[in-house]
Amino acid sequence: MEKRRRKFQGVVNILSFNRHFYSIGLIGLGFVVLSQYLFTYNHSLKWFLVIAFTYGLVAPLVVSAYVYDFSRYYDFNWIDKLNLRESVGSKIVNMNAGFDETSYILKEKFQESNLQVFDFYDEMKHTEQAIKIARKVSSVYPNTNIINTSKIPLEDTCVDFLFLLSAAHEIRSNKEKITFFKECSRVLKNSGKILVVEHLRDVPNFLAFSIGFTHFFSKKTWKNVFEKANLKLKEEIKFTPFVSVFVLENNNKN
Missing domain, CATH: 1.10.287 (Helix Hairpins)
Structure with a gap:
């Protein structure tokens, strides 16, 4: 659908x-x-x-x-520039924090792949009012699995591409973010990639959202999280001046 x-x-x-x-x-x-x-x-x-x-x-x-x-962000044509080579049976994971606008689009784009969707929202930890409201109107992709950020129920090194599209910032604690990204690293194949899309706590987003930019995290914070989670930042792509796409790989990639 x-x-x-x-x-x-x-x-x-x-x-x-x-x-x-x-x-x-x-x-x-x-x-x-x-x-x-x-x-x-x-x-x-x-x-x-x-x-x-x-x-x-x-x-x-x-x-x-x-x-x-x-900007045609939801056309996802910008993904083509990242050279993600899909093959029949590729395993794709899409992570959300209780608000999912992207899984149906990803499935349409990667039709030969096996897509699994995980929702890591925890109302006791992720307390932003906006996400609570968003959850009430969000569509739910079939067989979405509700998980905890400390454990992704997948085997080691089994995921080709893992997407975190405007979702990871809902994890407010840096300690929790590091734990979560360690799990993402664990399930990622050595040849796999993680795509993290985020607004940043920077000047363009301050001009756009004023004090609301504090809902986001700085590039320095994200780089520190990735490094402590044993992930290598392969590249950062700016999608408009307001959005960054971080392309991550495992540090132990052969």
């Missing part, structure tokens, strides 16, 4: 999953506008606050539309 994304679904997702943030932002903006009738204060300050609130509300929507609706 193929799942097609709706037009502007990226923007709709941002609004839906972060409605608590937008509610607070709109209340704040409304207070700034109305306060001029209740208090006397500098007009420059008033306009600064109006612009700041408006920017904080609008910029994430514009960037999300650019990245997820107009």
Whole structure:
């Protein structure tokens, strides 16, 4: 069964999953506008606050539309540049944190492969409000296996390609991230690759998401996690200025 994304679904997702943030932002903006009738204060300050609130509300929507609706990210044609050689029976794993927009698309793209999907979301550890909301509307790929980040129920060195598409940052603890990526390393073939797609805690994402960029992690943090998990960063590809694709291999690759 193929799942097609709706037009502007990226923007709709941002609004839906972060409605608590937008509610607070709109209340704040409304207070700034109305306060001029209740208090006397500098007009420059008033306009600064109006612009700041408006920017904080609008910029994430514009960037999300650019990245997820107009850049053709979900066509997954960018994967072709990574030279992932599929063969009949290749084993592909797609990991998610309870919100899955990609498994049906991956299955369509890698039709000769055996795709397994794992959901590592733990409501006691992964406490972000947005992901809790997203889980309520997410489609579930058939036979998705619910797992713990400390154990992937697969044999050693059996996976050709492992995908973590905008999912790994939901693991907030660095210790847990390292444990999880050690498991990813364990199940990965010596010839296999892990693809990690993430926004970073950097200047472009600060300009896009303001304080919301703290939901992401820095490149330095990710490199430290990969290194401690015995994974080698083969290359980093920028998909738009806001998204990085990390291509990982096992350090013990022959």
